Amino acid sequence: MWDMLSWLPENVSTYGGEIDSLFYIIYYITGVAFLLVAGAMIAFVIMYRHREGRRATYLHGNTILEITWTVVTALIFIVLAFMSQPLWGRIKQEVPPTDLQVRVTGKQFNWEIVYPGPDGKFDTADDLQIDNELHVPVNRPVQVFLASKDVIHSFFLPQLRLKQDAVPGRVIQAWFQATKTGRYEIPCAELCGFGHSGMLGYLTVYSPEEYSKWVKEKWPSR
Amino acid sequence: MSESAGVQAVHGAHAHHEELGFLRTYVFSTDHKMIGRQFLFLGLFMLVIGGLLAMMMRWQLGWPETPVPGMRWVPEPYMFEGIIPPQTYNSLFTMHATIMIFFAVMPIMIGCFGNFLIPLMIGARDMAFPVLNMLSFWSGAVGGVVMLSGFFVPGGHAASGWTAYAPLSASAIYTGVDWGQNLWNISLIIIGASSLMGSINYITTIINMRAPGMTWFRLPLVIWSLFITAILLLLALPVLTAALAMLLTDRMLGTHFFLPAGGGEPLLWQHLFWYFGHPEVYVLVLPAMGVTSDVLSTFSRKPIFGYRAMAMSMIGIAFLSWIVWGHHMFLSGMNPALGTAFMMSTMVIAVPSAIKTFNWLGTLWGGSIRLTTPMLNALAFVAIFVIGGLSGVFMASTPVDIFIHDTYFIVAHFHYVVAGIVFGLFAAVYYWFPKMFGRMMNETLGKIHFVLTFVFFNLTFFPMHFLGAGGHMRRIWNPMQYEFLQHFQPMNQFISVSAFILGVSQILFLVNFFWSLFAGKKAEVNPWHANTLEWAAPSPPPHGNWGEQLPIVHHGPYEYSVPGVEEDYLPQTRPHALPVTAGH
Numbered sequence: 181m182w183d184m185l186s187w188l189p190e191n192v193s194t195y196g197g198e199i200d201s202l203f204y205i206i207y208y209i210t211g212v213a214f215l216l217v218a219g220a221m222i223a224f225v226i227m228y229r230h231r232e233g234r235r236a237t238y239l240h241g242n243t244i245l246e247i248t249w250t251v252v253t254a255l256i257f258i259v260l261a262f263m264s265q266p267l268w269g270r271i272k273q274e275v276p277p278t279d280l281q282v283r284v285t286g287k288q289f290n291w292e293i294v295y296p297g298p299d300g301k302f303d304t305a306d307d308l309q310i311d312n313e314l315h316v317p318v319n320r321p322v323q324v325f326l327a328s329k330d331v332i333h334s335f336f337l338p339q340l341r342l343k344q345d346a347v348p349g350r351v352i353q354a355w356f357q358a359t360k361t362g363r364y365e366i367p368c369a370e371l372c373g374f375g376h377s378g379m380l381g382y383l384t385v386y387s388p389e390e391y392s393k394w395v396k397e398k399w400p401s402r
Numbered sequence: 403m404s405e406s407a408g409v410q411a412v413h414g415a416h417a418h419h420e421e422l423g424f425l426r427t428y429v430f431s432t433d434h435k436m437i438g439r440q441f442l443f444l445g446l447f448m449l450v451i452g453g454l455l456a457m458m459m460r461w462q463l464g465w466p467e468t469p470v471p472g473m474r475w476v477p478e479p480y481m482f483e484g485i486i487p488p489q490t491y492n493s494l495f496t497m498h499a500t501i502m503i504f505f506a507v508m509p510i511m512i513g514c515f516g517n518f519l520i521p522l523m524i525g526a527r528d529m530a531f532p533v534l535n536m537l538s539f540w541s542g543a544v545g546g547v548v549m550l551s552g553f554f555v556p557g558g559h560a561a562s563g564w565t566a567y568a569p570l571s572a573s574a575i576y577t578g579v580d581w582g583q584n585l586w587n588i589s590l591i592i593i594g595a596s597s598l599m600g601s602i603n604y605i606t607t608i609i610n611m612r613a614p615g616m617t618w619f620r621l622p623l624v625i626w627s628l629f630i631t632a633i634l635l636l637l638a639l640p641v642l643t644a645a646l647a648m649l650l651t652d653r654m655l656g657t658h659f660f661l662p663a664g665g666g667e668p669l670l671w672q673h674l675f676w677y678f679g680h681p682e683v684y685v686l687v688l689p690a691m692g693v694t695s696d697v698l699s700t701f702s703r704k705p706i707f708g709y710r711a712m713a714m715s716m717i718g719i720a721f722l723s724w725i726v727w728g729h730h731m732f733l734s735g736m737n738p739a740l741g742t743a744f745m746m747s748t749m750v751i752a753v754p755s756a757i758k759t760f761n762w763l764g765t766l767w768g769g770s771i772r773l774t775t776p777m778l779n780a781l782a783f784v785a786i787f788v789i790g791g792l793s794g795v796f797m798a799s800t801p802v803d804i805f806i807h808d809t810y811f812i813v814a815h816f817h818y819v820v821a822g823i824v825f826g827l828f829a830a831v832y833y834w835f836p837k838m839f840g841r842m843m844n845e846t847l848g849k850i851h852f853v854l855t856f857v858f859f860n861l862t863f864f865p866m867h868f869l870g871a872g873g874h875m876r877r878i879w880n881p882m883q884y885e886f887l888q889h890f891q892p893m894n895q896f897i898s899v900s901a902f903i904l905g906v907s908q909i910l911f912l913v914n915f916f917w918s919l920f921a922g923k924k925a926e927v928n929p930w931h932a933n934t935l936e937w938a939a940p941s942p943p944p945h946g947n948w949g950e951q952l953p954i955v956h957h958g959p960y961e962y963s964v965p966g967v968e969e970d971y972l973p974q975t976r977p978h979a980l981p982v983t984a985g986h
């Protein structure tokens with residue numbers, strides 16, 4: 181129970197594993213740092229507790245020690261920043277080439293999901309709109325155009341380690357690639373009014389065959 | 403210093419002959435000590451209210467949609483036979499945070515201890531602008547009344563979070579909250595004015611009214627922390643006030659600063675809010691760091707380790723706090739390249755915080771440690787701050803933040819940082835109570851209160867990291883609405899039970915506080931054998947603080963266990979040649 185990592189939901193996205201590794205690394209670094217500091221504190225409080233006849237050391241500091249711990253912490257943080265940057269860039273700044281596109285628009289208190297339909301273009305007669313149901317095939321990148329009709333919402337796929345705010349007046353791009361079929365929840369993660377709690381959609385990840393079947397059944401034909 | 407000291411001497415002589423009536427002494431007082439006490443009572447009252455709101459939230463999270471015991475009297479639609487509806491839950495966390503931050507922690511750490519300690523610790527007779535000081539308290543009190551009145555208006559109180567993100571907060575159509583949000587804005591504008599008056603006063607006083615010999619590097623670190631806090635407030639608050647005014651005109655006069663329908667920009671609110679909001683976090687925590695430094699040194703009977711590094715790291719934190727605000731907005735839709743820049747600055751600001759921690763450890767090393775109640779609370783503050791600081795590293799890493807942003811991981815993190823301040827707060831109250839009220843608080847009761855608070859604080863907030871790692875969103879009314887969160891219900895109940903015990907334990911503090919006020923053991927002038935100037939004044943100090951003569955300062959505040967001095971302390975007022983030591 182006390183192992184933080186065991187609480188992470190199952191990861192089913194391509195980049196989710198890398199986020200989790202970074203989480204693990206930071207968990208171990210901070211865990212060690214905490215044990216060292218807390219250990220030192222407890223040890224000092226016991227070792228240097230007040231005893232009759234012993235005086236405290238008259239000492240104002242130690243320049244070499246102070247420079248050392250400053251430099252060491254700075255180095256750790258710089259390394260962490262450089263480890264984080266490439267992954268962030270890959271998730272938020274580059275979208276892998278894909279022909280699967282979907283528009284997700286938050287509105288109090290539903291996710292409006294629009295598929296471009298057989299012509300692959302939005303805002304045409306063959307678009308398909310279903311509230312709260314996002315259907316995608318497994319192992320293929322999906323590009324999401326996020327928008328909002330009223331207030332800020334946040335599109336959250338816990339098992340895919342994706343989160344991105346949807347802001348009225350903007351279209352924000354996001355992407356994910358699921359690695360396992362199944363049905364997952366899409367909660368809203370940004371306070372959006374009294375119905376925020378319970379604002380919930382579903383992501384269904386299909387095998388390629390199931391996906392073609394769903395497309396055939398549901399998408400309007402040309 | 404000589405001219406201002408002369409002015410003060412005249413003022414002091416003046417003050418001694420004046421007989422003030424009840425109203426001028428206790429209500430519209432201009433004495434910094436009375437104003438400090440007034441802020442303390444205001445803050446403690448609000449701390450209780452903020453705590454009760456938290457208890458209601460914890461009830462709903464542990465036992466969703468069941469009646470909160472003793473709350474059936476609240477009328478519909480705010481509660482239904484004691485059951486909390488979603489809209490009310492949103493008001494609860496909004497007001498819990500607003501009250502805790504602006505009306506509990508700030509009034510106590512800055513209003514109370516700033517006012518009480520600054521003149522006493524720098525050796526002045528009062529603040530530079532006593533009348534402004536009185537106005538600062540009374541406008542704060544008015545702000546408090548306005549804030550509380552929001553609970554009684556139709557539509558309920560503000561429900562868009564303490565961060566009030568637009569457009570949710572910018573128009574009543576999105577929440578149904580009308581005057582609640584307006585009053586929230588107005589109250590924060592008033593309290594902003596109150597803080598401005600206070601900070602101008604603190605800055606002026608510290609720059610101009612230090613006693614003879616009180617050089618900058620002889621100032622106690624708690625004064626450094628309050629000085630830097632005041633500068634941060636002076637520069638940050640006007641930004642919030644301007645943003646609040648814009649939000650209010652969007653709501654009431656039909657402007658569209660933040661409403662995209664009229665060409666406004668929702669992200670502008672977030673930028674303005676966090677440009678204030680991040681420095682605000684340091685406004686909350688710096689004074690507690692200052693208190694901790696003083697208390698640790700006193701009860702280790704040892705000079706603070708790395709005094710200059712401590713002062714400099716606070717200055718560093720203050721500077722850097724202006725360029726990290728975007729770490730609250732990684733996922734806001736702001737350009738992701740900016741996210742990278744803000745991640746870098748955030749990693750940098752962690753360094754001075756780490757330096758402070760190491761220096762606190764260095765202070766303990768080789769000390770002669772006395773585990774008094776203030777000391778226990780100061781040690782707890784360090785431990786809790788370390789956890790809060792380390793959990794912040796997860797969020798600073800942008801990819802990890804994608805997952806934990808807006809989850810209970812954040813709630814855990816900021817309670818370890820901002821709610822952890824209560825340990826600094828308790829340390830300060832237990833430590834300076836004798837000076838403030840002339841009586842000692844009960845040590846045994848204080849220790850029992852400490853142990854219960856420390857244990858149940860951690861049992862309440864630590865498991866929230868696990869909820870967050872599981873993806874549990876913050877600000878949700880009922881986690882049972884989500885399949886992937888249902889396995890967390892037992893943990894949510896565990897947290898709630900711990901929170902209730904944590905809440906109930908605070909009764910011990912209140913009992914100790916009020917009982918000691920009237921029946922505590924009479925305090926000596928210097929009960930802790932501390933060095934700083936306030937312990938040279940009587941307990942409690944009279945109007946004007948010092949007799950005819952201002953104190954004269956001969957050395958720094960942390961000369962404990964000086965070789966060649968018989969006692970293990972050396973008050974700043976006692977002349978003595980100091981040995982030269984390495985690393986000084």
Ligand code: HEM
Nearest residue numbers: 453456459495499502503507563564820821876877878901
């Ligand atoms: C008795 C101890 C406390 C308990 C049990 C407690 C509990 C809570 C809970 C349950 C929430 C709402 C979480 C959510 O629904 O997202 C919350 C939010 C918050 N609390 Fe506390 N809290 C306590 C003390 C404090 C203190 C002392 C402070 C500040 C000095 C504080 C600052 C905040 C802030 C800033 C929020 C965020 C509100 C928002 O999301 O707008 N809390 N707390």
Ligand SMILES: [Cu+2]
Nearest residue numbers: 368370372376
């Ligand atoms: Cu929402």
Ligand SMILES: [Cu+2]
Nearest residue numbers: 680726727730
């Ligand atoms: Cu911040």
